[in-house]
Amino acid sequence: MQIIDRQKVNEQINDLKKKYGDDRSALMPILQDLQEIYEYLPNVVMQETAHALGIHPVEVEGVASFYSFFRTKEKQGKYVIRLCRTISCDLAGKSNVARQLENELGVKFGETTKDGKFTLEYTNCLGMCDQGPALMINDRLFAKVDPEKASQIIADCRRDFLKSDFPKVVPSDVKKAGPILDHGLKPAEALKKALGMSRSDIINTIRESGLKGRGGAGFPTAVKWQLAGAAKGKNKYVVCNADEGEPGTFKDRMLLYEHTDILLDGMTIGAYAIGASKGFIYLRGEYLYMKKYLEEALKNRRSENLLGKNILGKDGFNFNIQIRMGAGAYVCGEETALIESLEGYRGEPRNRPPFPVDTGFQGNPTIVNNVETFIDAALIISKGAEWFNEHGTEKSKGMKIFSISGDCRHPGIYEFPFGIKVSELLKEVGGEDAKAVQIGGASGHCISRKDFNRTIAFEDIGSGGSIIVFGPDTDMLQVARNFLEFFVEESCGQCTPCRDGNPKLLEGVEMLENGRCSVAYLNELKKLGETIQNASKCGLGQSSPNAFLSIVDNFKPEILGRVPEAE
Amino acid sequence: MAKILIVDDDKDFVSAVSLVLKSNGFDVAIANSRQEGMEKFDEDNPDLVLLDVMMDEPDDGFVMAQSLKKKVKDIPILMLTSIGQVTGMDFDKDSEMVPVDDFEQKPIMPNILLEKINQLLGK
Ligand SMILES: Cc1cc2nc3c(=O)[nH]c(=O)nc-3n(C[C@H](O)[C@H](O)[C@H](O)COP(=O)(O)O)c2cc1C
Ligand code: SF4
Ligand code: FES
Numbered sequence: 268m269q270i271i272d273r274q275k276v277n278e279q280i281n282d283l284k285k286k287y288g289d290d291r292s293a294l295m296p297i298l299q300d301l302q303e304i305y306e307y308l309p310n311v312v313m314q315e316t317a318h319a320l321g322i323h324p325v326e327v328e329g330v331a332s333f334y335s336f337f338r339t340k341e342k343q344g345k346y347v348i349r350l351c352r353t354i355s356c357d358l359a360g361k362s363n364v365a366r367q368l369e370n371e372l373g374v375k376f377g378e379t380t381k382d383g384k385f386t387l388e389y390t391n392c393l394g395m396c397d398q399g400p401a402l403m404i405n406d407r408l409f410a411k412v413d414p415e416k417a418s419q420i421i422a423d424c425r426r427d428f429l430k431s432d433f434p435k436v437v438p439s440d441v442k443k444a445g446p447i448l449d450h451g452l453k454p455a456e457a458l459k460k461a462l463g464m465s466r467s468d469i470i471n472t473i474r475e476s477g478l479k480g481r482g483g484a485g486f487p488t489a490v491k492w493q494l495a496g497a498a499k500g501k502n503k504y505v506v507c508n509a510d511e512g513e514p515g516t517f518k519d520r521m522l523l524y525e526h527t528d529i530l531l532d533g534m535t536i537g538a539y540a541i542g543a544s545k546g547f548i549y550l551r552g553e554y555l556y557m558k559k560y561l562e563e564a565l566k567n568r569r570s571e572n573l574l575g576k577n578i579l580g581k582d583g584f585n586f587n588i589q590i591r592m593g594a595g596a597y598v599c600g601e602e603t604a605l606i607e608s609l610e611g612y613r614g615e616p617r618n619r620p621p622f623p624v625d626t627g628f629q630g631n632p633t634i635v636n637n638v639e640t641f642i643d644a645a646l647i648i649s650k651g652a653e654w655f656n657e658h659g660t661e662k663s664k665g666m667k668i669f670s671i672s673g674d675c676r677h678p679g680i681y682e683f684p685f686g687i688k689v690s691e692l693l694k695e696v697g698g699e700d701a702k703a704v705q706i707g708g709a710s711g712h713c714i715s716r717k718d719f720n721r722t723i724a725f726e727d728i729g730s731g732g733s734i735i736v737f738g739p740d741t742d743m744l745q746v747a748r749n750f751l752e753f754f755v756e757e758s759c760g761q762c763t764p765c766r767d768g769n770p771k772l773l774e775g776v777e778m779l780e781n782g783r784c785s786v787a788y789l790n791e792l793k794k795l796g797e798t799i800q801n802a803s804k805c806g807l808g809q810s811s812p813n814a815f816l817s818i819v820d821n822f823k824p825e826i827l828g829r830v831p832e833a834e
Numbered sequence: 835m836a837k838i839l840i841v842d843d844d845k846d847f848v849s850a851v852s853l854v855l856k857s858n859g860f861d862v863a864i865a866n867s868r869q870e871g872m873e874k875f876d877e878d879n880p881d882l883v884l885l886d887v888m889m890d891e892p893d894d895g896f897v898m899a900q901s902l903k904k905k906v907k908d909i910p911i912l913m914l915t916s917i918g919q920v921t922g923m924d925f926d927k928d929s930e931m932v933p934v935d936d937f938e939q940k941p942i943m944p945n946i947l948l949e950k951i952n953q954l955l956g957k
Binding site for chain 2: 467474489496498500
């Protein structure tokens, strides 16, 4: 039992308030720092935080219990090992790694070793799907882990990583670059040009380029910026969605790290265009290792007057960016949940309308854009709309960065034009013999060979760029099960269809696995899936049955009438 | 006789408003989209533009207002919005992003509309 000195806690909270502010939006970062100190969030700590911010302790507990990276019950180990159990790592053999980790540590998943050194947990996609199985230890990521490596990693941990052959930062694997990734732009080049343009000309250039949001939904970026620019409000905000939680997506991890200045240029240009003075990067908790690096980049930009007051001599243009960490909740990638989280609440999506462009962060006009969208915007301002829209299709302009994982010979990050055929893409990545392809991550669709001549574009199969290839031997029920487990776990629980419907679908998959599902019941499940799509409040619920439904449609002969192995 | 260009994709609203305007002695030109509106503006040389915000795109009205003011700096624009009620949006006049002379909410009473138009034309 740890004895905690209330007064000391208060001093720490006061220091943190100086750093993060004293309103509710400081709650998450304060809790994150306190958890770092105490290795969990004891009651006293939550109570004192509540008092310091003038909110009820129950509210603080409610927030802490929502996010999987907060611990309120017991102290976590010095090293928290989180093994990815999402689809790509699952297919790459995470079960053997899991088994070996348990053997090495003598505990099961969810437990902490007696000496308090290790906590073993599962987590969802870590953004390293092309290099799975992946795991995370505190803020460090490990790629291509096999049982033998797992044991080495544990040995390194025991020596506190004093000596370790594993890289501190796992490099991203860019297999194919194009005009976007080979932009050749210097930091601040795009920003300088933008500051010589009028605000409406910037947005008009983006409009001419045809840029649509790269986070998956494909909303026209110029419209979003124009509406936020036109909205009433003195304080406007620019938010970079760096939550990258969609299973099978890992391109933002690379973009954040390797094109940092272009991203920051894009955010600053957005701020200038809509008239914002504050920005946030909402960085997923899994990318904690990048926080220091990004903070350093922000510091450099402040010293070069690329952030701060009267940026680059532009009178009255003041803009600053803060980094806020997520805490392991996929739903916080949804823009209104993300804003709730920034404000210090549970990441529960809001009803829309009103939209963030009008009523976003603390009720102010806010643009939320994906990492890649901001980068594209900066490049478009620098190189022109035509440079961008000469690629792609009529309705989906430009090049797109894809995250490709699963059963193919060359997984990694690729730049392709929108409109590429699935079959062409498979050829490029060495996945010609694929049996199915999941497009758009867990929330996307699973297509079979008959649809491989379809294209990836918002008017055909839209996608934020996550492509998971399933080889000829893949058990499609295992795929459906993995995705449904993901949604059951990640549903925020606010609305019934999503909260209660997905467990029912999962139960259905179990029945199919055991060969105990009639066609009539399967049809009931399909209807349930459609209800979940129609009746859920946010995109998570609305898209959660997609994979299940498309697998049922495309692979019925494979999933019906199974005889379980035991029989 | 002053000529008014109405740009709105709501055909019922357009016919009601043009009736009111015509019976009060105005010339009226009509367009149902931003593209058509720009063409009519060049053809008809209106003295005032009545402009809706959300047409094919939710920001068409703003984009059009910006282009109009670039062509004819002091063309009066009265922006008509119904989006306040639907989406809770609230917009500000802003010489750069929302270069309009005034706002009115839809639905609008004919006498108020006429008053506003005369006021803008008289300045
Ligand atoms: C459950 C859920 C998770 C999402 N996760 C992300 C994410 O990790 N990154 C992202 O950019 N957009 C994500 N989105 C989409 C965002 O809500 C939003 O549309 C996007 O950030 C807008 O940026 P864009 O227009 O630049 O794409 C998610 C949506 C849903 C429904
Ligand atoms: S659909 Fe699911 S994730 Fe979205 S609000 Fe409802 S319960 Fe929460
Ligand atoms: S890192 Fe495991 S599936 Fe993405």
